[in-house]
Amino acid sequence: MPQLYAKYKPARHTELRCLxxxxxxxxKLYSLGxxxxxxxxxxxRQAVFCLDDPHKAVKQxxxxxxxxxxxxxxxxxxxxxxRPPSVAHRFREYLDxxxxxxxxxSEGHVVGHAWADVCKHGSRISCGYMxxxxxxxxxxxxxxxxxxxxxxxxxxxxxELVQRLFAEEGVERVLIDTEVSNVPSLRGIAKVNFEKxxxxxxxxxxGKLVFTGSRLTQPVWRSEE
Ligand SMILES: CC(C)(COP(=O)(O)OP(=O)(O)OC[C@H]1O[C@@H](n2cnc3c(N)ncnc32)[C@H](O)[C@@H]1OP(=O)(O)O)[C@@H](O)C(=O)NCCC(=O)NCCS
Numbered sequence: 224m225p226q227l228y229a230k231y232k233p234a235r236h237t238e239l240r241c242l243x244x245x246x247x248x249x250x251k252l253y254s255l256g257x258x259x260x261x262x263x264x265x266x267x268r269q270a271v272f273c274l275d276d277p278h279k280a281v282k283q284x285x286x287x288x289x290x291x292x293x294x295x296x297x298x299x300x301x302x303x304x305x306r307p308p309s310v311a312h313r314f315r316e317y318l319d320x321x322x323x324x325x326x327x328x329s330e331g332h333v334v335g336h337a338w339a340d341v342c343k344h345g346s347r348i349s350c351g352y353m354x355x356x357x358x359x360x361x362x363x364x365x366x367x368x369x370x371x372x373x374x375x376x377x378x379x380x381x382x383e384l385v386q387r388l389f390a391e392e393g394v395e396r397v398l399i400d401t402e403v404s405n406v407p408s409l410r411g412i413a414k415v416n417f418e419k420x421x422x423x424x425x426x427x428x429x430g431k432l433v434f435t436g437s438r439l440t441q442p443v444w445r446s447e448e
Pocket of ligand 1: 363364365366367368369371372373374375376377378400401405406407408410411414
């Protein structure tokens with residue numbers, strides 16, 4: 224009987240390992256499928272916020288010692304400290320397009336990034352779905368390393384970006400949006416004192432924006448009584 228058990232035990236372990244690897248494979252296939260589907264059809268509901276005066280922005284003290292610095296061609300590869308190295312390629316494109324980026328550094332390591340796309344003249348679609356007008360900037364592609372989250376690093380980067388955009392880029396209004404379900408991002412945006420402007424619905428099919436709709440939170444027109 225013990226011999227039988229000894230024979231049975233490894234078989235059971237192998238079976239378990241097989242089950243786990245099949246489950247992992249299923250999870251990987253599921254997330255790959257989801258990503259592929261999102262490239263074909265992407266429907267997003269975004270809460271849109273704005274700030275039209277740098278003095279309204281509220282500075283947040285990070286919960287750990289953080290240095291904020293501009294993203295440049297010289298330090299762009301630093302993002303590999305917490306993101307896949309391929310992200311640096313995307314950052315180079317942003318820099319080449321004149322976008323403004325901020326890094327948060329902790330003990331010399333990049334632990335956060337935030338970007339802003341500035342529209343100098345006319346109006347255009349930014350990030351594939353959001354229309355921005357002259358002297359408007361859209362803050363996008365923000366991330367904080369999972370180990371450092373909850374330390375006000377995101378609001379500190381947003382504050383820094385807002386100040387730079389108004390002081391150095393001649394921006395008159397800064398927009399930021401996030402998925403309506405992204406609670407950490409909504410919290411960070413609220414801390415800086417951005418005002419809720421609208422909720423936008425955007426449908427992209429094969430990368431092309433085919434539908435936009437927005438529900439304004441702030442009335443643009445009020446009847447005079
Ligand atoms: C959204 C994000 C940038 C916030 O960064 P952050 O530096 O942690 O921001 P904050 O310190 O202001 O924390 C914001 C909220 O995150 C939540 N939070 C707190 N600790 C957390 C932790 N350890 N892990 C995850 N979320 C946490 C809380 O709700 C917090 O709000 P509170 O301070 O009122 O409690 C970060 O969670 C992130 O990189 N997420 C993935 C990418 C993303 O969603 N980017 C934003 C879209 S542009």
